[in-house]
Amino acid sequence: MNTETVKTALITGASSGIGRELAKLFAKDGYNLVLVSRGEDTLQQLADELKQKHSIHKAIVIKKDLAKENAAQELYNEVKQQGITVDVLVNDAGVGVHGMFATETDWEKESAMIHLNTLSLTHLTKLYLKEMVARNEGKILNLASIVSIMPSPLMAVYAGTKAYVYNFTQSLVNELKDTNVTITALLPNATDTDFFRKAGAENARVTEMLDDAVMVAEEGYKALMKGETKVIPGGLMNKSYEVIAHLAPEEALAAMMRKNMEPKGSPLINLSKKEQKQLAVGLGLAVVSLVGYAIFNTLTNLSEYDKARYRYKFGRASREAKRTLNNVSESLSETLANAKATVSSTLAS
Ligand SMILES: NC(=O)c1ccc[n+]([C@@H]2O[C@H](COP(=O)([O-])OP(=O)(O)OC[C@H]3O[C@@H](n4cnc5c(N)ncnc54)[C@H](OP(=O)(O)O)[C@@H]3O)[C@@H](O)[C@H]2O)c1
Known part of the structure; x- marks a missing residue:
């Protein structure tokens, strides 16, 4: 050598x-x-x-x-x-x-x-x-x-x-x-x-x-x-954090991350009503992000033209999900249903 x-x-x-x-x-x-x-x-x-x-x-x-x-x-x-x-x-x-x-x-x-x-x-x-x-x-x-x-x-x-x-x-x-x-x-x-x-x-x-x-x-x-x-x-869970970080309110992110840093065995749910709602939003976003990321990954095998189209659609879906999810007074199930519907209707169109 x-x-x-x-x-x-x-x-x-x-x-x-x-x-x-x-x-x-x-x-x-x-x-x-x-x-x-x-x-x-x-x-x-x-x-x-x-x-x-x-x-x-x-x-x-x-x-x-x-x-x-x-x-x-x-x-x-x-x-x-x-x-x-x-x-x-x-x-x-x-x-x-x-x-x-x-x-x-x-x-x-x-x-x-x-x-x-x-x-x-x-x-x-x-x-x-x-x-x-x-x-x-x-x-x-x-x-x-x-x-x-x-x-x-x-x-x-x-x-x-x-x-x-x-x-x-x-x-x-x-x-x-x-x-x-x-x-x-x-x-x-x-x-x-x-x-x-x-x-x-x-x-x-x-x-x-x-x-x-x-x-x-x-x-x-x-x-x-x-x-x-x-x-x-x-894996996908780690990568979805990037999407969650852009979409979730800062307080929800902080509440989720704090749980990770607290001692093992400490209560997971000792949060105020507001924090519980924010956490629900965070968890909902985690699922939405996972679905979105998985779809995006699949689509990266497409032609450049199709990729560009779907990137635009995913961006639109994310914005819609954000609008929906920003309303923290909604329950987790409602939030998830809305977000999933947004992603599926975007893919179907
Ligand atoms: N582990 C995680 O969960 C995680 C997650 C995200 C990012 N990171 C980042 O990854 C990097 C490596 O961390 P690690 O997880 O591999 O931890 P680690 O096993 O504790 O390694 C840390 C390294 O930094 C060196 N270091 C610490 N203080 C130093 C100093 N004053 N001067 C020179 N070298 C020093 C240590 O060597 P000596 O003690 O011999 O000096 C050791 O080689 C860090 O920047 C950390 O922030 C870690």
Whole structure:
């Protein structure tokens, strides 16, 4: 193999979870690796394992606390000193903090999280994107989250950081449209890693329904390689969140998401009448979105002309469903019946 032409991927947060799985995928495809986190020993073990298994030329380890001032610049300088060109940047390192913002969570932890999840990610993106644009080549994967597009009570600051990552990434998608450089946002739902334990949320209901980190990494990797702008890994239920997030009232979304973050075994229905109605709307929308998404997926096998027609029809159905569902005084059964009727009559016409 000509080692001059081998590409290099820099992955922050490669010591565990999704980042570790992403590192394995890059190694499998023959990429040289720069693995970054605070856990030097774990990173070194992974580097040795991947070098041996995939006979990659170079896998270097850099110990860096990216929640510290200037950490991104230091990392960039260290990589530069070693004469490495980064072809793919994966901003994976991130943490969460669980609890009521006003009374329970610790500001030191939250400000370190903001630094890690947003500031260092932005600075690394700035440093490497400049080089990639100059070469007119390169790829970036930013770890957003499903909570990038929904409020997440009891993880309020974390959700804020992920909303930032998503919006930042999508804005850059537009700025990069006339180049060969791509940037992709990965929006996993709750995933089976060490994340919830470290966030102090190991007892939250959400930990009973976790996605597989290997699946999340594989879907993220595929989207990155194709230069897609975003990906929500997993089945239809996960993907339907995007539609729900656009259609449901914010209070309904927040009520639904809060239930996920409350302790396992806590009552599911201790909501006010208004919240119950909003939740009913949210659940109704989940079903409508699933149906709509399934139909849309089926239709993507059609000709461009038919796709355009049906996209328009689905948009119209969504708007009608939104109008119907915005009337939160309706019962769940009425809401569902109306929405289903809208979707079926659109398809029948
Ligand atoms: N798990 C989920 O449900 C989920 C859902 C959506 C999005 N995400 C996002 O996915 C990313 C990866 O999380 P994960 O689920 O794989 O969790 P994880 O297993 O806890 O991995 C987090 C990674 O970030 C690194 N990290 C943490 N603090 C760091 C710091 N100060 N400096 C440098 N590296 C640091 C950790 O390494 P060290 O501890 O060795 O430093 C570790 O490699 C995060 O951005 C997270 O927000 C996770």
